[in-house]
Amino acid sequence: MVIERLNHGCTTLLEAINVVEKEGYIIQFTLINNKLMSEIDNAEFHQKEIASISFLRINAPLSEHDEESILYLITLKNGVKGWISDSYSIYADAALSDFLQDFEKYSSDKK
DSSP states (O other): OEEEEEOOOOOHHHHHHHHHHHHTEEEEEEEEETTEOOOOTOOEOGGGGGEEEEEEEEEEOOGGGGGGGEEEEEEEESEEEEEEEEETTTTTTHHHHHHHHHHHHHHHHTT
């Protein structure tokens, strides 16, 4: 299940990244060929290795809707924590959206 974290108080994506890195989400992930890749060591992770995903929506004051961002916080089953960001608008990454929807389906099928 993907859960939204509310009341984080961040108004920029960089500010949100700084906050979550202090919480231990230190690895930046990228999505390549339907796998998460660590920016630190290029390790690859499949959906079945994800324990949980939460997210923060970043709505900058007085910004246009196409400037909104979303920061996904990913915890792997091995305890590794990281993040991946996306646009929260028509500019969103379709492959990332599909990956997250597939994770939701995979995690709900396991219950």
